[in-house]
Amino acid sequence: MKMIYKPQEYRIKDERMKPFIDESEIWEILDSAEPTKENVRAVIQKSLAKNRLSLQETALLLKTEDPELIEEIKAGARTLKENVYGDRIVIFAPLYVGNKCVNNCTYCGFRASNKKQKRTTLNDIQLRSEVKSLEDNGQKRLILVYGEHPMYDADFIADSVRTVYSVKSGSGEIRRVNINAAPLDIEGYKKVKEAGIGTYQIFQETYHREAYAKYHLSGQKSNFDWRLTGLDRAQEALIDDVGIGALFGLYDWKYEVLGLLRHVNHFEACYNVGPHTISFPRIKAASDSTIDPRFEVNDDDFIRLVAILRLAVPYTGLILTARETKELREEVIKLGVSQIDAGTNIQLGGYSEESREEQQLDHEQFEIGDTRSLGEVIDELLDKQYLPSFCTACYRKGRTGEHFMEFSVPGFIKRFCTQNAILTLAEYLEDYATPEQKNKGYKLIDLKVEELNQKDSLKVAPLLDRLEKVKEGERDLYF
Numbered sequence: 001m002k003m004i005y006k007p008q009e010y011r012i013k014d015e016r017m018k019p020f021i022d023e024s025e026i027w028e029i030l031d032s033a034e035p036t037k038e039n040v041r042a043v044i045q046k047s048l049a050k051n052r053l054s055l056q057e058t059a060l061l062l063k064t065e066d067p068e069l070i071e072e073i074k075a076g077a078r079t080l081k082e083n084v085y086g087d088r089i090v091i092f093a094p095l096y097v098g099n100k101c102v103n104n105c106t107y108c109g110f111r112a113s114n115k116k117q118k119r120t121t122l123n124d125i126q127l128r129s130e131v132k133s134l135e136d137n138g139q140k141r142l143i144l145v146y147g148e149h150p151m152y153d154a155d156f157i158a159d160s161v162r163t164v165y166s167v168k169s170g171s172g173e174i175r176r177v178n179i180n181a182a183p184l185d186i187e188g189y190k191k192v193k194e195a196g197i198g199t200y201q202i203f204q205e206t207y208h209r210e211a212y213a214k215y216h217l218s219g220q221k222s223n224f225d226w227r228l229t230g231l232d233r234a235q236e237a238l239i240d241d242v243g244i245g246a247l248f249g250l251y252d253w254k255y256e257v258l259g260l261l262r263h264v265n266h267f268e269a270c271y272n273v274g275p276h277t278i279s280f281p282r283i284k285a286a287s288d289s290t291i292d293p294r295f296e297v298n299d300d301d302f303i304r305l306v307a308i309l310r311l312a313v314p315y316t317g318l319i320l321t322a323r324e325t326k327e328l329r330e331e332v333i334k335l336g337v338s339q340i341d342a343g344t345n346i347q348l349g350g351y352s353e354e355s356r357e358e359q360q361l362d363h364e365q366f367e368i369g370d371t372r373s374l375g376e377v378i379d380e381l382l383d384k385q386y387l388p389s390f391c392t393a394c395y396r397k398g399r400t401g402e403h404f405m406e407f408s409v410p411g412f413i414k415r416f417c418t419q420n421a422i423l424t425l426a427e428y429l430e431d432y433a434t435p436e437q438k439n440k441g442y443k444l445i446d447l448k449v450e451e452l453n454q455k456d457s458l459k460v461a462p463l464l465d466r467l468e469k470v471k472e473g474e475r476d477l478y479f
């Protein structure tokens, strides 16, 4: 089967850019949902058969308060994760390039009116030094993060992407650069696409216009619709790999889950492909920030919402960040997370500093909950028999966009993802692991190769051949 998929030529029409969120429609769906044991169980089964859920079906899960059913929802999410995704966890790191910002998002330490925030934009030397430190740790996938400022225009973002790709340290290199930045115009997206980005990520923060207006006081970001249609413009520029997200804690969490789903539906209807990933950051403490405590999402509800998202969109990647603590991350990963950041340091220039005792909120965006090193996170994943993956093969082989959803192509995971995860883990073990970790990692690799051989009856000779080559020093081998 031919696996190279190309995005279609110019597709979007203005009609599609119309804002698609109708607050009263979402509330009506939530208000009219009446969960029973029967209908909730039927919805879980539908999802376990790998079907997308409708807004109405998801609302039944969201409205469920019966503790027994909530446990069944979580169990369903765990099963779905095992069946669809297996035991791989893709690893990345965020790299903050600049924290100047013209907007005033009340929850964010970078907002323009926060005079305590020390403003920094990494220059070429500093950016290179950050990337080198990340590579020397074993990172292969980055997400570059920027405040919203005229200085951080499309040319600037594209330049920083090119710089990141150009830094090589030993056998270290960054193979995929994703972006989390302000929405651009179509010309701007074309420029950053040219520079070779992976995913363009924009979080809507809240899908409720009135709440949005309360938190986004001034600057370009205060325009809800400009932001909402930001990733449609990306599609028009033929960036078909996009990530959406909501910042949980700004408004009712059940409403936001349906908002995210409505956004997914919009993409599927207009472009025949959903977003590649969904993020669900929770508000954390930030320098001089204010939020509305009524909407705080507690740990139990957070766990619930991730399980419901997993069931609602079985084929979409879910990203869990180091905003959450190690303990909570362990719990939530089981429910269907496919990507996590590790070794995270969100202080401007923080990766190249010798050591860091504690966070300085006046030089970073918010407080993080998991400050472990990449090595520590990998160690824990190995102990729990997860397969840490630094794979970047699909995007580099052009397997993105409309026809490509890694989970929906039968046999895709074992033929590509698992094998590539094994090869990238082996590279990590060869180049960056301690002897104990190397030992532990290869034991897991042996186990996974055996599973592929037995359980999935995959012919593993080509994989073993490449594994041998990695041990001999060849790098960047993938299927």
Ligand code: SAM
Binding pocket: 107, 108, 109, 145, 146, 147, 148, 180, 181, 182, 183, 202, 203, 205, 246, 247, 281, 282, 283, 284, 285, 286, 289, 323, 365, 366, 367
């Ligand atoms: N400035 C760009 C923007 O707002 O789109 C780039 C992204 S911003 C630096 C990254 C994301 O961090 C925001 O979209 C928001 O969801 C999240 N964020 C902001 N303040 C936060 C806080 N106090 N706790 C957790 N996440 C926060």
Ligand code: SF4
Binding pocket: 101, 102, 103, 104, 105, 108, 109, 110, 111, 112, 146, 147, 148, 221
């Ligand atoms: Fe600026 Fe983004 Fe922070 Fe808003 S969330 S203040 S746009 S950096």
